[in-house]
Amino acid sequence: MSSGSSTAVLAFEDRQWRLPEIDALADDLAAVLAADGVGTGDRVALMSSNRPEFVIAVRAIWRLGAIVALISTAWKRDEVAHALALVQPRCALGDHPVLAELMPMRHLDDVMAEIPAGTWDGEPPSAGSDALLVFSSGTTGLPKAVRHTHASLAAAVRHWRDALELTAADRIQVATPPSHILGLLNILTALSVGAWVRLHRRFDIDVMLKTIAADKITVEMAVAPIALAIAAHPELESFDLSSLRFIMWGATPVTATVAEDITRRTGVPFVPAYGTSELPVIACSHAAAGRLDSVGRPVPGVQLQVVDVDTGELLSPGVPGEIRVRSDSLMAGYLPASATAEVVRDGWFHTGDVGYLDAGGWLRITDRCKEMIKVRGFQVAPAEIEAVLHEHPAVADCGVFGVPDEHDGEAVVAAVALCAPVSDDELCALISDRLASYKRLHRVVFVPEIPRLPSGKLLRRLLKERLWMSG
Numbered sequence: 001m002s003s004g005s006s007t008a009v010l011a012f013e014d015r016q017w018r019l020p021e022i023d024a025l026a027d028d029l030a031a032v033l034a035a036d037g038v039g040t041g042d043r044v045a046l047m048s049s050n051r052p053e054f055v056i057a058v059r060a061i062w063r064l065g066a067i068v069a070l071i072s073t074a075w076k077r078d079e080v081a082h083a084l085a086l087v088q089p090r091c092a093l094g095d096h097p098v099l100a101e102l103m104p105m106r107h108l109d110d111v112m113a114e115i116p117a118g119t120w121d122g123e124p125p126s127a128g129s130d131a132l133l134v135f136s137s138g139t140t141g142l143p144k145a146v147r148h149t150h151a152s153l154a155a156a157v158r159h160w161r162d163a164l165e166l167t168a169a170d171r172i173q174v175a176t177p178p179s180h181i182l183g184l185l186n187i188l189t190a191l192s193v194g195a196w197v198r199l200h201r202r203f204d205i206d207v208m209l210k211t212i213a214a215d216k217i218t219v220e221m222a223v224a225p226i227a228l229a230i231a232a233h234p235e236l237e238s239f240d241l242s243s244l245r246f247i248m249w250g251a252t253p254v255t256a257t258v259a260e261d262i263t264r265r266t267g268v269p270f271v272p273a274y275g276t277s278e279l280p281v282i283a284c285s286h287a288a289a290g291r292l293d294s295v296g297r298p299v300p301g302v303q304l305q306v307v308d309v310d311t312g313e314l315l316s317p318g319v320p321g322e323i324r325v326r327s328d329s330l331m332a333g334y335l336p337a338s339a340t341a342e343v344v345r346d347g348w349f350h351t352g353d354v355g356y357l358d359a360g361g362w363l364r365i366t367d368r369c370k371e372m373i374k375v376r377g378f379q380v381a382p383a384e385i386e387a388v389l390h391e392h393p394a395v396a397d398c399g400v401f402g403v404p405d406e407h408d409g410e411a412v413v414a415a416v417a418l419c420a421p422v423s424d425d426e427l428c429a430l431i432s433d434r435l436a437s438y439k440r441l442h443r444v445v446f447v448p449e450i451p452r453l454p455s456g457k458l459l460r461r462l463l464k465e466r467l468w469m470s471g
């Protein structure tokens with residue numbers, strides 16, 4: 001990754017930092033980490049809220065040629081323990097008690113207070129070396145760590161810059177988690193072009209809307225819950241949003257009625273975009289296009305094909321099939337490495353999403369052939385929830401799937417076969433206690449048995465059709 005533009009400004013609460021100040025602090029923190037023994041190729045777990053120290057820590061780790069392993073602050077103990085077992089970090093930084101419980105952690109408040117000044121002067125890492133581990137469930141199974149190199153991440157930043165036409169004249173705010181690829185990409189891209197960016201520790205709809213006017217924000221980033229909160233605000237018309245060029249809708253398909261309502265009430269257009277942790281920027285629309293029925297055209301630098309799910313043959317425009325993509329921004333692979341072959345074949349990343357290209361090259365997404373459930377832009381692995389449910393002594397068998405949800409994109413439903421009485425509230429509480437809030441059960445359906453093949457493979461699609469599609 002490049003160091004960014006010296007004109008960039010990072011704002012947080014009542015303070016602002018110019019990029020040279022951030023880099024000086026990153027140099028200082030790098031010296032502390034080097035004294036701890038962190039060096040080239042080491043992995044550093046980072047579990048942090050959205051704050052300037054997060055940015056400083058990322059840049060400090062990269063100074064050393066080490067790798068940032070981003071841990072979601074939404075995760076609970078079992079989820080964090082799984083991530084740490086997979087990543088095997090040398091040390092940990094952050095501001096979250098769960099990480100501190102599981103391994104020695106330098107708290108960002110403490111380490112930033114004790115660092116010496118001007119003590120690091122090392123060589124930048126090579127472009128081909130690993131830079132980032134960010135978690136995604138891929139197309140199946142438990143969360144995997146997505147490996148990005150400095151080169152693939154830099155390509156993703158260039159693609160995002162070009163897709164949004166982001167320049168030093170822009171001003172953005174980021175309220176989405178920095179451990180998610182979208183939050184991180186927004187921060188990195190803004191800094192790289194010299195834009196002004198405000199970080200919010202957490203999302204608050206009133207604060208966000210007031211900040212647009214106060215900071216003259218030009219580009220607003222909205223995943224589905226943010227867009228829904230904007231649309232639901234009874235006093236939306238009272239906020240001055242005239243500085244906005246557009247609102248970007250990412251992570252989940254656009255809910256056209258919501259976007260159209262916001263545009264009608266504010267005059268601000270929406271720009272749909274499409275990407276994944278494995279290949280962060282795939283397609284993007286444009287404000288001038290005024291289209292909400294498509295995620296846009298593939299961005300320059302990304303090759304996109306729609307192929308037959310079973311045969312892999314190229315399909316004609318208008319015929320739906322699996323979307324596969326190839327780009328310099330593609331991940332280097334997963335941890336565990338054995339999982340990479342599930343989705344990357346002959347250099348092509350198989351997204352697991354189903355869609356089609358129209359005659360004009362615009363991409364529409366219609367379904368997913370993978371089993372993952374996408375809630376508020378986060379990938380939820382059915383197998384992870386099923387594993388927790390199977391631990392309950394009253395559960396004989398279970399199957400988890402996603403159903404459409406206006407607010408979250410999809411909602412999680414569990415079909416459960418029992419061997420002893422238990423309430424749906426108790427099973428919902430079990431998941432809520434053990435897993436992140438976005439993995440909570442929306443509904444529990446009790447069934448006589450779970451359909452499986454003789455091999456034991458769960459027939460998830462059949463289960464969903466029986467319980468949901470039949471009405």
